[in-house]
Amino acid sequence: MLIQTFFQDLRIGLRVLIKEKSFCTLAVTVLAVGIGAVTSMFSVVNGTMLRGFSFPNADRLAGVQVVDPTQSNPFGFNSQIFSLDYEAMREQQTSFEMMAAFINGATVNVTADGTPKRYTGAYVSADFFRILGVRPVIGRDFAPRDDQPGAEKITLISYQLWQRDFGGSPEVIGRSIRINGKPATIVGVMPQGFAFPVNEELWIPLYAEYPPTPRNSPNAQGNQPGVLALLKPGVSFDQAQAEFSGLAKQLAAAFPDTNKKFDTAVIQPLIKTFTPPNIKGLLWTMLGFCVGLLLIACVNVMNMQFARATLRAKELAIRSSLGATRIRLIRQMLTESLLVAALGATVGIGLASWATGYLNAATHSGENPIPAYIVFNIDVPVLVFVVSATMLAALVSGFVPAWMSSRASAVDALKESGRGNTSRAVTVITRSLVVMQILVSSLLLVGALLQLKSILRQNQIAWGYDNGAILSARLALMEGDYPTPEARKLFFDRLLRELRANPEYEGAALTNRFRMTFSGFGRIEIDGRAYAKDEDRPNTNFEQVSEGYFETLKARIIEGRDFALDDTDAKQPIAIVNAAFAHKHFGNESALGRRFRTVGNNGQLFGPWRTIVGVVSNVRMLGPFNNPQVDDTGFYVPYFSSVFGPALPGPVQQQFATVIVRPRANNAADIERRAAVLATTLQREVNKVDANLPLYFVGTARVNQESFLGVNRIIASMFTLFGGIAVLLSSVGLYGVMSFSVNQRMQEFGIRMALGADTQRILQMVLRQGGVQLLIGLGAGLALTATVAVLARDGIATQLFEISPLDPLTYTTVALLLTAVAFVATLVPAQRATRVDPMTALRAE
Template structure:
């Protein structure tokens, strides 16, 4: 095809589309919607799963773990890596050219100059961390081995964003002294703007300067996430075999701590952040978007069929004047390509807006995604847009053009433009409507299942008023609080300061993070035998101070509350929730019975705790914890929740303040009073996460709500497109059959019979499409049962109410789409029809 001919096709196509503005607008809008959806969702998939890290040879970076083979699955496993394990593995492993690690997404308390102390997101890393990743500071120097030792002045590496926001991009920041985690520090470098790892850290600190290596059996042993660079000549399987061999050696040499962790697990580093469920979810959403685009293409195809039929005489005349069949097809494909190109322009413009909005929304999440997960329309995404546009043009234009070009010139001219439609065209157009309804049914069922799952998460009963209290998080660092007695004194003084404040009705302390995240532990109940460690049930455990249940507005159902005299050193005690009592004691009275925790290895049992009370059925975990049955128990705040009792109390470094306002006060108004009460005890300690439990839980569910909204949007768009498609094909069919309807009415058919005739035709297409769609969705739910159940919260993927709701909704929407063309058919004029005949 010559350039001149192609340009001629373009000019003719533009002239035709300008003449048919209504068709052009609708077709472009429909395609733009589909292309925007696919482009945006592919940008998300590319940013999270495909692009990965910006480090050199990032595909050779792996996560190295030692796991318990008894409970291991790629989606769920127990892993272990103390700093002692890390040091020994790095010396022994030969499969890796370099090995480092990190403790990320954690707290750093920083102050400088006269500024108030602030809590930052920090990363603790070995001195060679950046070298192993293959990146260098943009300013200053990298960490050195001398920085990574206990007792030295802390070397601080800043992120580019924090350097700009906190220091105004001051180039003289290198060498500036700061106070970090209660001790002296010095800024040594600033990372490049593009660097963000492992999450969205503001600062990085040498690991051993803050968390020195401790023996494996030490209760205060530190843990680290291990990253290694795989040698070019070593495969993942080979590296995994070597790590497994070393893990078995550790289990033999250190049975008290490593006995269960005998399997090596080496995976691409990107998989550590995406997990097992996220790729499935994102690809499912991309499939939904592709389904929306396919429905859009089917709609445009049906409109093209209508146009081809109406243009049959034009095509016949051009054929009579010498145009070949391929020339006619090419002209119509050119018009389809112009429509798709216009749709792509508007679709990409919408995608730019959507990805910008997604990046802003991501940054504002309570629990943001890692900073390296950026959504943008890079060359890979734009290449997908071009491919999508070409596919959309071919799908929407080729079949109508091919069928329209088959018409015999003599027959078309003989019909005089009466508008008859070939049987093949009718079969194809009606089949496309059925396909639209099928796809829409599947998309809508998926959307409603996800929405139903989110609704269940948001309407959970936590057993107390989640809007009526305020929580705030704090972290005690070793520079200021080096041992248990120092932390105990601080917490005692803090609790007195809070409870003495007239601003609060009640105040207490808890270990639960944002009233959403608690730890769990395997337990034993006195008098029961356990053959294997996995036979021991898992329960949630929470450290709480006296007054905790008053803050929540709860009264114990049995027994008594904790007092200041309840310590593990005096007598280990516990309060269980109702779920725990019903699960493990049935109708027996639990007060006076004893329980204890067991370390995940099955060793190092905790003390036997006497149950002194039973609380109401308070929910101690967020909906994101899918493995707990709700059983939980509370221990005194200073108690060691898991493991043997130390000689002196050693409370946790991190805790949460919770306060209840006086009646008539808003919890959010107490933030300043909480900070002031804490400042009277330690003016250098920053508080963070000032949230009500409702706000905190909403933050954890934000991503799920966004996903549900996206699925809902996909479903709404699919329903709209399907109804438009059904309306369009029925309108076209009615227009083609107006003469037939007029003749029927002339022969005695009444309006009700004509109405029923049209509705029956549309109803058959609806019934077939709906039946196939429900069956397809059911088959998908059956095949992907476990995966789908894991992704849906307390929702069956075969929920009959959802399937019935979709069937009713589509039936109502289809009826509304059919009623207008059906009423038009009843107004056919018999005299006009007879004159045409």
């Protein structure tokens, strides 16, 4: 019986919606926008955090970290595992079937058929792929004998690399190539689409490239790998964490110089390890924005349903008088709401499918793509979410109007003079819904504008030099061709001579700064000042640079001198500080001759006392993102000096470097226009020194710096879109309610005008009604937004660049914008009210 009546209600509902095309089209469009937005965003959250990995052993995969429990921030834990720590824990632990160490996102220089190329690769221990449950499609996996210091170099390559660079030939197995300057053999090809941990194209045994080194070695390349593991069946993450925290405490006691504060383990599902807290917070915030949009859409449709219910009062009264129960009337109207929501969901899924396709392409094709395992699509969990959102939308938008309409008096509705005027309760509800729309819109708009201002600030950073006039490139000197620090120094010295002798360049220099964007930071102490604990020591930026660096940038030496070619730590440890450093630590006094030293390993590892020989103008040393642990102060040391640890008698082992040149050109625009040609020229100069050394990340400093903003721009665009849709939906909702209210009060306005009220009085009445709703909604919305900003200030601040979550200009802009939108949405119905003809309004039906 219930099923039969449901299909009957369905047929009636379809006829009603076909008859009311305008309502149906508008309601479906509004709900489609809301459902499409929330579906798209949920697919992002699902693909990033919820779905996890598709590996066979995904549910038992664990990330292993050893952390300092006193040092945490929104970006994650302050963690540390040396290779020797990993080996010690692996031998003693009982919670995992297997453990593996890895270094991801690494540079790998490959020469095949005489052509050098740089690839993104990973160095992994022998059990890495067995833990994941993944095998090569052709060839073999790594064996324990391959992961030993001095072992013959081998590699596994990705399916994409195999197809692109080796033509998909099965003869690739056993193929000889050169990797990092040493002969190597390809032993296998991984499955299509596999690029784990991030976007790697080939994999190399870890210890064959980076043997374990002493914990405090200043030249310990690859000495702190990431660690993943496979839980034994029946062992929980909490049990593993308890065991590894005990092991961490043992290591902290045995090696206090390096491990003292790292005495706690964090064992969690691998997907959580790969998703930092700030990313989680951002994604949940964006999903919350989309839920807000869906809520506004549902409120709009609810208001439309109230209007329909008023116009259908006689129909409902007739059905009631013919025997329809109140439950049946509610079911009928809810069925219509479900039909509207279902149509909205169908269109919304189409919008979401397009949006997720766009997001996939945009986030995977940039300079810094997101990990390959993160894919946004409309899968089963997303579809379940869509169905849930659809049912919720149907209930939220349809139940209250249906319930209120079903309780109307049939006698009153059937009176010939009845004009369908709404009850006081319905009036209060519809106006309250408008207030809610304005409240939610103000919250979304403030968030959207803060994000937009943040990205604009990132694009307008003052770097302290003309970053469009500098060409930069990254290079890596691997052990095969450059086994010693001295060999690397000889290469760099010769390279600088070649570049400076080239008449196309005004200057050339070296820096350790990655893509001219960031270098590093650490704690220091100023000579003569006492520090009770490590946290009291100030954090500051550092950079290793060659002589000529400031001249190439055209940064000004304010006081003292530049570095000289013979400046070394063996001769005298020195440093140049920026103006911000000098002002912060020495005020108006001269910084020349003052001393400071670096402090590492939680106050256990001290660098030599460095004498300040120069002060340079402020060149931004932070990247285009927030780092709450450090300000804009910074210092520079000679390129072959060690930043942390004792002074070395010889040059520090610089494996990676960024080379910068200032091409001779009329202006920066000319350099950026000729960037591709200049990059070829720079590669040619490098090949004069080493024909097998590839350059990568070649481009102007501006292009390299802006490459870090690609995903941020997408995020800012999405927040802006959410805010714009919220304003549009709210304005439509406000206009609809005000228009409906005016229509219902036409008789009242006619009477007032017949009794002498002028058009200005009528206009003021309608505008006052809209103004009260705006004032309540806007006031409550901004107050709620400010409260959230205060309570979650630290977390929100990490998502915003150089802008406060309580930025007064943003709040003022939102208030003015919503006021203007509300005024326009109210003015049109108000003007229609003033044009009422009293005789027409008073004419009896």
